Amino acid sequence: MDKILRSISYIFNPLLIPILGVIFYFYITPRFIPEDIVKAKLVSLFILTVILPILLYFLLKTLGKVKSIHLETTKERIIPLILNCFVIIIVLQRIIMISQIIELYFFFVGILISNMACLMLAVFKFKASIHMISISGLFVFFTILSIHFSININNTLALVVIIIGAVATSRLHVHAHTYKELIMGVFVGVIPQLILVSYWL
Known part of the structure; x- marks a missing residue:
């Protein structure tokens, strides 16, 4: 059970x-979106939101700015969060533009706001759970999409709720966060997505 709970944090990594x-x-x-465009956007996003942050992490570790991938202190979180904000801005300007896919554009705007809020909390020495921020924001996005497109994805939503519970349990098990930090993470992930709903729903 210990290995399972620890692995959950890696499987559902915020990246x-x-x-x-x-x-x-x-x-x-x-909506019809050409397959070539879908593939190009997915590859570009993977490079920018997964590969690039990993490379930046190793650079920061080499420079002694972070000690581990877990970013255990609020001080360690500040530079990675700033860099991640810039990455998301690039995504919004070059890959997911409002004129092309408005739903995804505001999804990433919500992610950017959540990152900025998490950064501000880190500056004030509060370590909100980035795992909870990401997965709870995703749940709200899925829920809104089901309303927007009038489709039934109740099974998917139920699965995401289970994953949220599993991630929270995992973070508590490894003593990465307190209950307050997990709850704050949920609020930081959920509120920006809810606020932006009126712009595209």
């Missing part, structure tokens, strides 16, 4: 959540 949201969007959207 993977944005691209999972994009994959799910392309899977359920009733």
Whole structure:
């Protein structure tokens, strides 16, 4: 059980959540989007939101700015969060533009706001759970998509709720966060997505 709970934090790593949201969007959207465009955007997003942050992490570790991938202190979180904000801005300007896919554009705007909020909390010495921020934001995005496209994805939503519970349990098990940090993470992930709903729903 210990290994399972520890592995959950790696399986549902925050780096993977944005691209999972994009994959799910392309899977359920009733709109016609050429396959070549979908593949190009997915590859570009994977490079920018997964590969690039990993490379930046190793650079920061080499420079002594972070000690481990877990970013255990609020001080260690500040530079990675700043860099991640810039990565998301690049995504919004070059890959997911409002004129092309408005739903994904505001999904990433929500991610950017959540990152900025998490950064501000880190500056004030509060370590909100990035795992909970990402997975709870994804749940809200999925829920809104089901309303937007008038489709039934109750099974998917139920699965994501189970995953949220599993991630929270995992973070508590490895003593990475307190209950307050997990709850704050949920709020930071959920509220930006809810606020932005009126712009595209």
